[in-house]
Amino acid sequence: xxxxxxxxxxxxxxxxxxxxxxxxxxxxxxxxxxxxxxxxxxxxxxxxxxxxxxxxxxxxxxxxxxxxxxxxxxxxxxxxxxxxxxxxxxxxxxxxxxxxxxxxxxxxxxxxxxxxxxxxxxxxxxxxxxxxxxxxxxxxxxxxxxxxxxxxxxxxxxxxxxxxxxxxxxxxxxxxxxxxxxxxxxxxxxxxxxxxxxxxxxxxxxxxxxxxxxxxxxxxxxxxxxxxxxxxxxxxxxxxxxxxxxxxxxxxxxxxxxxxxxxxxxxxxxxxxxx
Amino acid sequence: xxxxxxxxxxxxxxxxxxxxxxxxxxxxxxxxxxxxxxxxxxxxxxxxxxxxxxxxxxxxxxxxxxxxxxxxxxxxxxxxxxxxxxxxxxxxxxxxxxxxxxxxxxxxxxxxxxxxxxxxxxxxxxxxxxxxxxxxxxxxxxxxxxxxxxxxxxxxxxxxxxxxxxxxxxxxxxxxxxxxxxxxxxxxxxxxxxxxxxxxxxxxxxxxxxxxxxxxxxxxxxxxxxxxxxxxxxxxxxxxxxxxxxxxxxxxxxxxxxxxxxxxxxxxxxxxxxxxxxxxxxxxxxxxxxxxxxxxxxxxxxxxxxxxxxxxxxxx
Numbered sequence: 001x002x003x004x005x006x007x008x009x010x011x012x013x014x015x016x017x018x019x020x021x022x023x024x025x026x027x028x029x030x031x032x033x034x035x036x037x038x039x040x041x042x043x044x045x046x047x048x049x050x051x052x053x054x055x056x057x058x059x060x061x062x063x064x065x066x067x068x069x070x071x072x073x074x075x076x077x078x079x080x081x082x083x084x085x086x087x088x089x090x091x092x093x094x095x096x097x098x099x100x101x102x103x104x105x106x107x108x109x110x111x112x113x114x115x116x117x118x119x120x121x122x123x124x125x126x127x128x129x130x131x132x133x134x135x136x137x138x139x140x141x142x143x144x145x146x147x148x149x150x151x152x153x154x155x156x157x158x159x160x161x162x163x164x165x166x167x168x169x170x171x172x173x174x175x176x177x178x179x180x181x182x183x184x185x186x187x188x189x190x191x192x193x194x195x196x197x198x199x200x201x202x203x204x205x206x207x208x209x210x211x212x213x214x215x216x217x218x219x220x221x222x223x224x225x226x227x228x229x230x231x232x233x234x235x236x237x238x239x240x241x242x243x244x245x246x247x248x249x250x251x252x253x254x255x256x257x258x259x260x261x262x263x264x265x266x267x268x269x270x271x272x273x274x275x
Numbered sequence: 276x277x278x279x280x281x282x283x284x285x286x287x288x289x290x291x292x293x294x295x296x297x298x299x300x301x302x303x304x305x306x307x308x309x310x311x312x313x314x315x316x317x318x319x320x321x322x323x324x325x326x327x328x329x330x331x332x333x334x335x336x337x338x339x340x341x342x343x344x345x346x347x348x349x350x351x352x353x354x355x356x357x358x359x360x361x362x363x364x365x366x367x368x369x370x371x372x373x374x375x376x377x378x379x380x381x382x383x384x385x386x387x388x389x390x391x392x393x394x395x396x397x398x399x400x401x402x403x404x405x406x407x408x409x410x411x412x413x414x415x416x417x418x419x420x421x422x423x424x425x426x427x428x429x430x431x432x433x434x435x436x437x438x439x440x441x442x443x444x445x446x447x448x449x450x451x452x453x454x455x456x457x458x459x460x461x462x463x464x465x466x467x468x469x470x471x472x473x474x475x476x477x478x479x480x481x482x483x484x485x486x487x488x489x490x491x492x493x494x495x496x497x498x499x500x501x502x503x504x505x506x507x508x509x510x511x512x513x514x515x516x517x518x519x520x521x522x523x524x525x526x527x528x529x530x531x532x533x534x535x536x537x538x539x540x541x542x543x544x545x546x547x548x549x550x551x552x553x554x555x556x557x558x559x560x561x562x563x564x565x566x567x568x569x570x571x572x573x574x575x576x577x578x579x580x581x582x583x584x585x586x587x588x589x590x591x
Binding site: 017018019021024025028031032036037101102103105106107108109110111112113269 | 323326328329347350351353355357359360361362363365366370374375377379380381382383384385422
C-alpha cells in the first residue's frame with residue numbers, strides 16, 4: 001500500500017520536500033513542450049523566419065536602403081511579434097487543449113488549486129518567448145554590432161518582448177478557459193493578435209495624427225514595438241520615451257492578474273461562456 | 276465500518292434540466308457500491324459532484340468525513356477514474372504517474388516510488404517506460420486506476436472502467452477493483468452498464484434513473500424490491516407438450532403457460548408475483564414430475580439484476 005503525503009482532518013499539507021503545485025505543473029508543461037518536441041518545431045520555424053528576414057534586410061537590394069539601426073530594429077520587432085504569437089498559441093491551447101484531449105478532468109481532480117494550474121501553464125508558454133529571444137540574439141549581433149547598438153537592442157528587446165509575452169500568454173489562457181473548443185480558442189487568439197497588430201498598417205500620416213498616436217500608445221503591441229524603435233533606431237535614452245512602455249506594462253499586469261483570477265474561477269470541464 | 280461517503284439530498288441542475296435530484300445514500304469503507312442507470316441517468320454527474328468537479332445545486336455530502344465545503348481536502352482523499360479519461364500520448368506511464376503523485380504533494384523520490392509500486396500493482400511494471408501511445412485500451416484503464424490510487428485514497432470512484440474492454444481486460448480491471456476494496460479498505464463506487472459485472476463484484480447496488488435513486492440495496496434486495504415479472508423456460512419432450520401445459524396451467528402460483536411457435540416442448544411459465552423464486556421453480560418442476568413428464572431443461576428468468584434494472588428504469 002502506498003503512503004500519501006501528510007494529511008489531517010482539517011487541512012492538507014504537501015509532503016516535506018514536495019514542490020508547490022504551480023511548479024509541478026510548470027515542470028511538466030516544460031517537459032511536454034520541449035522534450036515532447038512541439039516547442040522545438042515552433043522554434044525551428046521561428047529560426048527560419050527570422051533568418052530569412054535578417055538575410056533580406058542585410059543583403060537584398062530592394063531592402064538594403066535600410067540603415068543598420070533600422071535593420072536591427074526591424075529584425076527585433078519581427079522577433080518580438082512572432083515570439084509573442086508563439087507564446088499566445090501555446091497558451092491558447094493550455095486549457096481548451098487539455099479539455100479536448102480528455103486530460104483536464106484528472107488535473108482538476110488533484111488538490112492543486114486551479115490558479116496554480118493556469119499559472120504553471122502560463123509560465124511554460126512564456127518560455128517560448130525566451131527561446132525565441134535566444135535565437136534572435138545572433139541576428140541582432142550580426143546586424144547591430146557595426147553601429148554599436150547590440151546591447152541596447154538586446155536589453156530593449158528582452159524587456160519589451162517579456163512584457164508582451166506575459167500579456168499575450170495571459171490573453172491566451174483567458175480565451176482558452178472560455179473557448180468552447182481548442183480550434184475556437186486558437187482562432188480567436190490569433191484574430192485578437194492580428195487586431196492588435198493592425199494599427200501598424202495605418203498610413204504614416206494617420207499614425208502621426210493624435211488619434212493614430214493614441215491608438216498606437218494604448219495598444220501594448222504597437223507601443224512596445226515603437227519603444228524598441230525609439231531606442232534602437234533613434235538612439236534615445238531608456239527614459240526619454242518611457243511613456244511608450246506604459247501600455248505594455250499595464251497590459252501585462254492587468255491581463256496576468258485577470259488570467260490568475262479567471263483561471264481560479266472559470267476553468268471548467270466544459271468550455272463555452274455558460275460553463 | 277466507518278462511513279466513507281454520505282450524501283444527503285444532493286441535486287444538480289443545469290437550468291431547467293435536472294441531472295441529479297435528491298440523491299441520498301451512504302457507503303461504508305471496504306464496500307464496493309455499484310452505481311447503475313441507463314444513459315443520461317445522472318451517474319457521471321453524481322460522481323462529478325461527489326468528487327468536487329461540479330458544485331451541487333443543493334444538498335450536502337461528506338467524503339471521508341470531510342464536508343463538501345472543503346473541496347481541496349476531499350480531492351486529497353479520493354481517487355477517480357473518469358469516464359473516457361484521456362492520457363498524454365507522449366509520456367511514459369511512469370512519468371504520468373510521477374506527475375500526478377507530485378500534484379498530490381509527493382516529493383520527487385516519493386513520487387517515483389509510488390509510481391513504480393502502483394504500476395507493478397496493476398500489472399504494468401514491465402511497460403512502465405513505454406509511451407502511453409503504445410498502450411491498449413485495457414492498459415490505459417489500468418493506468419487510470421493506478422493514477423486514481425497515487426494518493427492512497429479512502430474513496431475510489433470508477434466511472435465505466437471496463438467500457439470497451441475484451442473479457443480478459445474486464446476480468447483484470449475487476450480484479451483490481453476488488454483489491455482496492457479488500458486490500459486497501461477503500462470504499463469503491465463503481466459506475467457501470469454491465470449488470471453482470473456489478474452483480475458479481477458489488478456488495479451493494481444503487482440504480483439511478485433520470486437523476487433519481489430508484490433502487491438501493493444488495494442485489495437480492497433490489498431484485499425483490501423491483502418485483503420484476505418472474506418466469507421460467509421449461510423444456511419437455513415434444514410429445515408431452517399438451518400434457519405439460521394442462522398440468523402447469525392448473526397449478527396454484529402459476530399465472531400462465533405459453534408455447535413457443537415451432538419449438539415443440541419449449542414452454543414459458545409465468546409465475547404469480549407472490550412467493551420466492553426458488554419455490555416457484557420447485558413448484559413447476561414438481562407439477563411436471565407428478566404428472567410423469569420428463570423435464571429436459573429449465574431456466575428461471577426474471578430473477579436477475581437485469582430484470583430488476585429494466586423494471587425500475589422503465590417504471591419510473
